[in-house]
Amino acid sequence: MDGCVAPIITAAPAIIRERGQREVFCGLTGIVWLHRRIQDAFFLVVGSRTCAHLIQSAAGVMIFAEPRFATAIIEERDLAGRADLDDELDRVVGQLLARRPDIKLLFLVGSCPSEVIKFDLSRAAARLDSRANGSVRILSYSGSGIETTFTEGEDACLTALVPSLAASDQAQLVVVGALADAVEDQFQRLFAEIGLDRVAFLPARRAGAMPQIGRGTKFILAQPFLAATARALEERGAARIDAPFPLGIEGTSLWFEAAASAFGIGPDVVAQAIAVPAKRGREAVAKVAAALVGKSVFFFPDSQLEIPLARFLARECGMRLTEVGTPFLHRDLMARELSLLPPATQLAEGQDVERQLDRCEAAKPDLVVCGLGLANPLEAMGIATKWSIELVFTPTQGFEQAADLANLFARPLGRRAMVKV
Amino acid sequence: MQLTLWTYEGPPHVGAMRIATAMRGVHYVLHAPQGDTYADLLFTMIERRDRRPPVTYTTFQARDLGSDTATLFKNAVREAYDRFKPEAMIVGASCTAELIQDDPGGLAEALGLPIPVIPLELPAYQRKENWGAAETLYRLVRAATLGAKPQRGAFSVNILGPTALGFRHRDDLAEISALIRALGITINAIAPWNARFADLQRLPAAHANIVLYPEIAGTAASYLARAFGQKTISTVPIGLNATRAFIAELTALAGVSQSDDIEADQRSSWYTRSVDSTYLTGKRAFIFGDASHAIAVARVAAEEMGFTVVGLGTYSREFGRELRDAAAQYGVTPLISDDYLEIEAAIAAAVPEIVLGTQMERHIAKRLGIPCAVISAPVHVQDFPARRAPVMGFEGSNVLFDTLTHPLMMGLEEHLIGMFREDFEFHADAAPSHLGGEVAVRPATTFSGWDQAAEAELKKIPFFVRGKARRNTETFAAEQGVSVITIETLYNAKAHFAR
Numbered sequence: 031m032d033g034c035v036a037p038i039i040t041a042a043p044a045i046i047r048e049r050g051q052r053e054v055f056c057g058l059t060g061i062v063w064l065h066r067r068i069q070d071a072f073f074l075v076v077g078s079r080t081c082a083h084l085i086q087s088a089a090g091v092m093i094f095a096e097p098r099f100a101t102a103i104i105e106e107r108d109l110a111g112r113a114d115l116d117d118e119l120d121r122v123v124g125q126l127l128a129r130r131p132d133i134k135l136l137f138l139v140g141s142c143p144s145e146v147i148k149f150d151l152s153r154a155a156a157r158l159d160s161r162a163n164g165s166v167r168i169l170s171y172s173g174s175g176i177e178t179t180f181t182e183g184e185d186a187c188l189t190a191l192v193p194s195l196a197a198s199d200q201a202q203l204v205v206v207g208a209l210a211d212a213v214e215d216q217f218q219r220l221f222a223e224i225g226l227d228r229v230a231f232l233p234a235r236r237a238g239a240m241p242q243i244g245r246g247t248k249f250i251l252a253q254p255f256l257a258a259t260a261r262a263l264e265e266r267g268a269a270r271i272d273a274p275f276p277l278g279i280e281g282t283s284l285w286f287e288a289a290a291s292a293f294g295i296g297p298d299v300v301a302q303a304i305a306v307p308a309k310r311g312r313e314a315v316a317k318v319a320a321a322l323v324g325k326s327v328f329f330f331p332d333s334q335l336e337i338p339l340a341r342f343l344a345r346e347c348g349m350r351l352t353e354v355g356t357p358f359l360h361r362d363l364m365a366r367e368l369s370l371l372p373p374a375t376q377l378a379e380g381q382d383v384e385r386q387l388d389r390c391e392a393a394k395p396d397l398v399v400c401g402l403g404l405a406n407p408l409e410a411m412g413i414a415t416k417w418s419i420e421l422v423f424t425p426t427q428g429f430e431q432a433a434d435l436a437n438l439f440a441r442p443l444g445r446r447a448m449v450k451v
Numbered sequence: 452m453q454l455t456l457w458t459y460e461g462p463p464h465v466g467a468m469r470i471a472t473a474m475r476g477v478h479y480v481l482h483a484p485q486g487d488t489y490a491d492l493l494f495t496m497i498e499r500r501d502r503r504p505p506v507t508y509t510t511f512q513a514r515d516l517g518s519d520t521a522t523l524f525k526n527a528v529r530e531a532y533d534r535f536k537p538e539a540m541i542v543g544a545s546c547t548a549e550l551i552q553d554d555p556g557g558l559a560e561a562l563g564l565p566i567p568v569i570p571l572e573l574p575a576y577q578r579k580e581n582w583g584a585a586e587t588l589y590r591l592v593r594a595a596t597l598g599a600k601p602q603r604g605a606f607s608v609n610i611l612g613p614t615a616l617g618f619r620h621r622d623d624l625a626e627i628s629a630l631i632r633a634l635g636i637t638i639n640a641i642a643p644w645n646a647r648f649a650d651l652q653r654l655p656a657a658h659a660n661i662v663l664y665p666e667i668a669g670t671a672a673s674y675l676a677r678a679f680g681q682k683t684i685s686t687v688p689i690g691l692n693a694t695r696a697f698i699a700e701l702t703a704l705a706g707v708s709q710s711d712d713i714e715a716d717q718r719s720s721w722y723t724r725s726v727d728s729t730y731l732t733g734k735r736a737f738i739f740g741d742a743s744h745a746i747a748v749a750r751v752a753a754e755e756m757g758f759t760v761v762g763l764g765t766y767s768r769e770f771g772r773e774l775r776d777a778a779a780q781y782g783v784t785p786l787i788s789d790d791y792l793e794i795e796a797a798i799a800a801a802v803p804e805i806v807l808g809t810q811m812e813r814h815i816a817k818r819l820g821i822p823c824a825v826i827s828a829p830v831h832v833q834d835f836p837a838r839r840a841p842v843m844g845f846e847g848s849n850v851l852f853d854t855l856t857h858p859l860m861m862g863l864e865e866h867l868i869g870m871f872r873e874d875f876e877f878h879a880d881a882a883p884s885h886l887g888g889e890v891a892v893r894p895a896t897t898f899s900g901w902d903q904a905a906e907a908e909l910k911k912i913p914f915f916v917r918g919k920a921r922r923n924t925e926t927f928a929a930e931q932g933v934s935v936i937t938i939e940t941l942y943n944a945k946a947h948f949a950r
Contacts, residue, residue, distance in 0.1 A: 050510070051488075051507060051508050051509070051510045051527070052485050052488070052508075052510045053488045053491070054485060054486065054488065055486055055489055056484070056485060056486025056487075056489075057486075058486070059489075076452075078462065078546035078547070078575060078576065079455075079458060079460075079461065079462040079546070079575065079579065080461070080462040080464075080465075080487065080545060080546050080547075080575070082455050082457075082458045083458055083461040083462060083465065083490075084486065084487075084489045086457060086458060087489055087490075087492065087493060088489065090831075097456065100454055100455060100456045101454075101455045101456075102452045102453070102454055102455075103452060103453045103454075103455050104452060104576060105452060105453060105576055105577075106574070106576045106577050108452055108576075109550075109576055113452070115452075118452040119452065121452070122452050122453075122454045125454055126454060142484045142486070142546075142547035143546055143547050143550060145513070146516070146547055146550045146551060147550060174484070174486075174513075175484040175485040175486025175487065175512075175547075176484045176485065176511065176512050176513040176515075176516070176547070177512070177513045179485065179486075210911070211911045212908065212911035212912065215908070215911065219938075306939070307942065310942060310943060310946040311946065313946060314945070314946035314947075314949035315949075317949050317950055318949055318950060384530075384534060401492070402491075402492040402495060402496050403488055403489075403491030403492045403495055403503065404491075404495075404503065405495065405496075406495040406496065406499060406500065406501060407495060407500075407501060407502045407503045409501075410501035410502065430942045430945060430946075433945075433946065433949035434949075437949070437950070
């Protein structure tokens with residue numbers, strides 16, 4: 031159960047590759063947490079009523095607090111060529127910016143309809159950006175379902191942001207991936223303890239405070255779904271630090287070690303800096319994990335967080351892995367994680383949801399991690415579930431959150447034991 | 452292009468899903484990109500259904516665009532047929548698939564499945580959810596009844612309209628079915644709720660169709676009237692007077708007389724005449740929702756509650772005429788719009804004392820500090836209640852009385868607060884007594900044992916758990932004899948309370 035003493039195993043996991051119906055969100059959903067992260071950014075989806083309906087369904091009640099996202103709904107007249115799409119978009123953006131003068135960064139977000147009609151949003155963004163004359167930065171990316179799955183929307187957004195970052199060759203560490211403010215601050219403090227003072231985060235909380243990038247930059251991913259962002263940063267001369275992801279005590283420890291090591295700081299320094307929170311976190315996880323030991327878990331694909339989560343549940347909580355599904359498997363970003371998984375873990379990349387449900391039923395897992403479309407139907411079949419979207423919205427990274435993370439999985443099992451109906 | 456922050460209705464294919472999900476043995480194959488499965492969770496989460504909607508999505512991706520998508524669609528139809536063995540199938544395209552111009556109907560027909568396969572044309576860039584539901588029901592009914600030669604026996608009716616994800620459809624149907632049976636009238640078939648394709652085939656055997664929800668069943672009912680000469684009962688039985696009118700219309704048609712005890716459990720008429728309701732007189736009400744609910748509830752508000760209707764509107768553009776007629780009765784400007792900012796402005800301008808609307812109006816009213824009750828879709832999970840809560844029929848009128856009065860202060864309470872306005876226990880800043888006097892006296896922020904950094908760290912915790920975190924940390928600090936709470940104390944306490 032103490033993850034840090036478990037042996038590192040290198041046996042190649044088995045993998046199922048599937049195509050078929052996918053029960054997943056599209057990349058537009060990323061807006062729901064990204065807009066909370068960048069406080070002066072606005073996300074304008076150019077799409078259909080379906081897109082607006084999706085974001086509204088995903089955002090729940092958040093939509094009412096003057097949200098910083100909206101949809102420019104394409105109408106019949108736009109498609110019939112009776113209205114010029116560029117003129118229409120300019121009008122809508124003008125309307126929007128007049129309503130929200132506090133916005134400093136506007137993302138035009140492509141959708142399936144806008145991609146299929148080949149509406150060139152990057153050109154539109156460039157045109158509007160030069161017209162805005164520096165008062166607001168206007169960028170574009172695609173969050174369409176035909177190109178992106180759920181968290182890949184964040185990847186596309188950050189990728190679009192990278193070319194706009196100022197250049198600097200100063201030596202620095204950049205942590206990449208949206209984190210909760212509290213988690214970011216914990217990380218900032220620990221890096222300072224370790225002796226790393228020049229640490230920046232991408233995305234930053236404000237448009238004007240985004241990190242500079244250049245040859246001196248070493249970056250480390252805090253989230254596993256950022257393959258394109260990593261490539262874009264490398265094109266700007268930055269170097270990626272390879273590490274497992276900071277989930278659980280083991281993952282977080284290894285993540286700090288890797289970052290420090292890239293700047294020539296030894297593991298002994300790191301061990302000393304993280305000793306107190308790591309010990310505290312390990313003890314807290316152990317309390318929660320008691321309810322998870324020996325239980326089996328099945329992951330449906332959703333966010334690409336599945337492999338690090340499975341690693342945490344297996345090594346630090348003593349769970350048995352049945353199948354670990356992921357929408358995409360980026361082999362090199364995930365190499366360290368894969369090496370930590372129990373040998374011959376059954377992986378699945380992609381999805382054919384009906385076949386996967388057949389396998390799930392046959393495996394009779396104690397807990398299934400899946401989306402909200404599957405959760406209640408599986409519960410009704412007598413299978414305990416943990417709905418996966420919460421794993422993206424809840425602060426789960428770092429030492430102080432590790433027990434919270436374990437608790438997300440322990441709670442549905444605890445509830446089933448508790449409720450007598 | 453239309454700038455949209457909130458949408459009252461989803462796209463038309465969601466309407467088609469509502470029909471398919473309401474029915475049994477009907478499967479929907481939807482040509483749609485990855486991500487459109489989000490609509491499943493409306494049914495599994497908001498309506499809390501215990502099984503997945505009977506919908507197969509083709510889930511095409513960028514690399515499939517081109518000729519591949521047609522093959523993908525055909526495979527999806529064939530596999531859905533093999534796996535689910537439906538009695539009938541509907542096929543169609545979502546907004547994106549509409550643009551790539553595969554022909555779902557033709558492709559499905561080419562497969563030669565041994566069941567009825569009904570193609571849907573749902574123009575996603577012109578129409579919306581309710582239209583999609585109405586069109587789907589109509590197409591299904593038409594396919595099931597084409598060329599039927601009905602044999603009619605004793606007088607019977609069909610009930611049309613209740614769907615999945617409908618506001619109180621489950622309980623409205625139970626209420627109205629019981630009412631019809633109590634009148635001694637036979638129900639021939641109900642659609643789409645729990646109906647099979649074979650039930651649709653039986654529709655022409657009835658003498659009349661009861662259209663509970665005109666937005667959904669209007670098109671199918673007028674087809675049935677044209678094709679089989681069936682009568683349509685379109686009085687929506689929401690509220691006491693409308694329910695009585697509905698019964699009068701139905702009994703006249705059936706040639707039966709109503710029994711005396713039909714209103715035995717009806718309490719709203721006495722409640723509204725009792726003295727405690729006097730304070731309701733002239734309360735200014737703003738009403739917005741789908742056209743049928745808005746119009747019906749306006750009548751309840753005016754005739755049965757004694758409110759003054761100060762605003763009436765709908766997002767159902769298809770029912771603009773009906774809404775305008777109703778608004779004229781109350782001398783208010785009709786508001787036909789699906790732009791919630793426009794509705795917010797109209798509400799603010801009308802200065803109502805109560806707002807009766809959808810989920811959005813609930814939030815608008817909250818922001819404006821006005822009491823509010825929900826009377827129409829779109830609604831969130833709490834408006835798919837476990838308890839029985841119809842809005843139709845006599846129990847519905849009881850439910851509506853409670854729903855429309857609870858947000859308002861009850862008469863006696865209002866009187867007391869007015870009388871003791873300047874009293875030391877009733878002044879504006881006093882905390883409600885059930886919270887205990889201390890709440891207002893001792894604001895939580897006066898605790899001095901937190902250092903600045905810890906206090907700042909605490910603020911990063913979401914507000915809804917912050918109070919608990921503060922309490923736990925302070926308890927922990929007291930137990931450990933810590934005098935000043937630091938960030939370390941905060942996280943030590945967090946780990947301590949982990950379980």
